[in-house]
Amino acid sequence: MKPVDALLAVLRDEGVDKVFGNPGTTELPLLDALVDAPDIDYVLGVQEGSVVAMADGYARMTGRPAFVNLHVAAGLANGLVGLLNAGRSRTPLVVTAGQQDRRHLVEDPMLAGDLVGIAGPVVKQAFDVQHAHDLPVLLRRAFRLAVRPPAGPVFLSLPMDLLAETTDVDLPARSVIAPPAPAGGLAEAAALLAGAHNPAIVAGDGVGRDDAVAELVAVAEALGATTFHQPMNDGVCFPTTHPLHAGVLDPVNARVREALAGHDVVFVVGCHAFTPHHYTPGGAIPDGTRVLQLDSDPAEPGRTFPVDLGLTGGVKPSLDRLARLLHGRVPDAAARLDVIARRHEARWTELDRAARAARGPAPLDPLAVAHAIATGLPPDAVLVEEAITTGAQLRRVLRQTRPRSYVHTVGGGLGSGIGAAVGARMGAPHRPVVAVLGDGCTLFGLQGLWSAARYRVPVTFLVMNNGEYRTLKETLDSWGSRATRVGEYAGLDLGELDFTRAAGFFGVAAIRAGHTDDVVDAVARSAHLDAPLLVDVPITGHTRRGTR
Template identity: 70%
Template sequence: MGTLTTPVQAMLAILRDEGVDRVFGNPGTTELPFTDALAEAPDIEYVLGVHEGSVMAMADGYARATGRPAFVSLHVAAGLANGLVGFLNATRSRTPLVITAGQQDRRHMVQDPMLSGDLVGLAKPVAKHVFDVQHGHDLPIMLRRAFAIAAAPPAGPVFLSIPMDLLAEQAPVEVAERSHRPAWGRAADLDRAVAVLAAATRPAIVAGDGVGRDGAVAELVAVAEALGAVTYHQPMHDGVDFPGSHPLHGGALPPVNAAIRERLTPHDVVFVVGCHAFMAHHYTPVAPVPPDATVVQLDSDQHEIGRNFRVDVGLAGGIRTTLAALADRLAGTVPDAPDRATAAGAIAAARRAKVDAMARAAYGPAPLDPLAAAHAVAAGLPADAVVVEEAITSGVLLREVLTLDRPRSLVHTVGGGLGSGIGAAIGTRLGDPSRPVVAVLGDGCTLFGLQGLWSAARYRVPVTFVVMNNGEYRTLKNTLDSWQSRSTRTGQYIGLDLDPPVLDFTRVAEFFGIEAVRITDADHLVDVVAKATESPTPLLIDVPITGHS
């Protein structure tokens, strides 16, 4: 039998048991019973954010860095509404979060009191699961379920609405004990998959973010090397799913079905691993996988198999355990695998050298060429750095010059919505203080999540924030130009410019009490990034760049 205690103490006991050592929140009256109890729980730190968007982003980064669900406390209907973008981002990136919001006192809900609202109705469209807690004795069971559901594939955000008077109750409830949760086992039908993969003459692998989340990068490398398979990152990948410097790395696929199909057409067998439906950005009327290719797909979410394209061999199971088994079975079965790797390596090296030469040739004074700016950031990074990328058009360029090999070295969200980068960087550094964190942000993205700088300053989180400042929503201009040529356009861009006034983000940083520097040339940027990652306090780097061509 579990321990008997009050609902709020049962809540704290379960948080401890689930490994929660930080609560990310912005409090209000309906959360006061919970925050008051936290005052007597020094082992659980309350990390304050001054806007719920930043709170959710910090929790998201923290969950990814620690590998366990993060816990969030929002305030009633308004706070929940402000945090909904974080739900969308966590759902897209498969981040396990347990989120609560205090509901108004049940004794006057019938009167439609101030602050109240349909919390469950607000959260349901964007949460993996929702709980409407109405009885103190149900809270421990529902909270346990929330942690289990959040972490189970596909991971995501789970929400609980908890009335403030329920948490103030003194009637004893039983603390639900933690159950053993078995890991996803190896997929079945390996014989068929091995036969198809080993018989391929021009195999390709698409490394999805499920690989990085499952800690399966080494196992995927073993499979790729056994086959001599060119391995592409999924479009706009959220993490490191294959080493960027590996000879078999073919770069990232573009986020357009027609372009994906063009890249995959030379391959007779395509092995898609842990990739959520490719998530193309702009519509094209074709499937991403060539019709003549044989497709093998592995995912921990059985509903992902064949979801958006035809699959010949579907494997549902643990990604790491299944890849390990495949690597063992495939070892030595493809005699020309080393030759394939050599040929692919020559192509990859030439591609990297070409981009590197273009970037270096563009070095010069500010405002910097965007490719040169991205290259300078990459050149200044220490080998163990974690890059949090929310820079949109500059982020695409950064991926062309950035070579990350170590797992968990990239944090991104295909979203969702903008404004997560600052908070995600803070949460990432709090979750793993052993590695320097550099957030590369667009100026528009920075403005969306600006309140996160307050938390960085308050908790002295040593993150380097690099703002790519071009004074415009460049990605929208690029999209508009792709729809109709500039020569046929008669009007100006409406709502796509951020100046005048010209934004000086060093002044913004100063307002929040964060040290800042404005870049004068590309070499200056390399030097500042390299030194900033050794700082014990946050730093913002304002990088004036020209418009993207």
């Protein structure tokens, strides 16, 4: 079997049916081989950031590694922001980039570069494939590494002449790996939790990734525990409609500490620390609070804050066993749930009232827009969020129960939203997908609309358009900055932008929302789209403190 045929055989074995890429000369042997591989589609993106984002969204929906093919050093460099996001969000990707022909690398040819050196800092591992017989073995290794906790992207550099070789290579069989086992120490964990007077749970993204939401609900109900989503959560890790749900923790240690105050035992599950954004002195855990931490990554328990008991094992089987151990051991669990439920309902009623009162004509209030989106969202929809100001409001009002229904990245690399939404719809073709995007984020990833139009991917793109970096102005205000005092902010204004015209350039239908009711209607229609739609949503801009 030739090297390029072995590559395709491994992809088939690993469940890959799409190659996300942007090609160049070094990828021609692969593209030529794909002509005779109708079971593997090549999904073209016109910029590598969009390519990696599409693969990320696809991997999250399918639950298996996505395959990415980039072009030489420059293409890899363009894709680095997506690899950074995938690493922080624990998305399994196998990423290749074509290297120049090895026979003249000594001459420093055009397009050549240190691919392994470029990729190394943002991937789990990078391989420089130099021998044809190593290619199938290293591909198998890459797919295994991509899913091993903590999941993430793995990179391979593939010289174009290696893929063009006619050398006969062996194809190693796909290994069968046993699923992760429950953690040890669960009996001790159950005793610690059952003895708590006021327990709390922090549901991390590892819960959603491991499809362990139902098991965590069982644990929370057995305890009657207040349950928070981790700061800046990347998915649905606990039903936001559940009476024990207390919202999303802020990504600031001081506010996390304030939210957890009064809880004598905190159970942190599948959470990479607390991913703080703005610095505040002190840690996230209140003094005197006992901490129990469960994660599939053995490096996580005790990594950032001391724990009274750290558990390592499969999140889903561990929570399942823990729920069984806790069943019936906390007599006042139902009473606790009732008290927390009343607080939950009161909080939601007040928020609903405020959001409905803010509805009206454009420019629209961010809370009112978020509420309109949540109101119109079809029950089975996937929401992709990359809107910093409106996104914070969305986390407050979304009523989601199904895992893999919310897609965000804590990686911080802007421009992923459009591509991630396209990939998510490709990975879950029977679920409506709605992308909520900031105007600045949209500009970073605008090229993704080309792929949406090319493949007629029915995604509703909502662009929150206020013509500025509002969150940065608000941060400066909180600092009491010079800019706040004089009312001028350097480099934070985008000006008036018409995203319907940008959509038209790529061949995407577009409308402009004139009222919050238009947003509700557009989101509700996402269940019936047969092609992409962009909605330009004018929202209110920054208002300096002390002004109207």
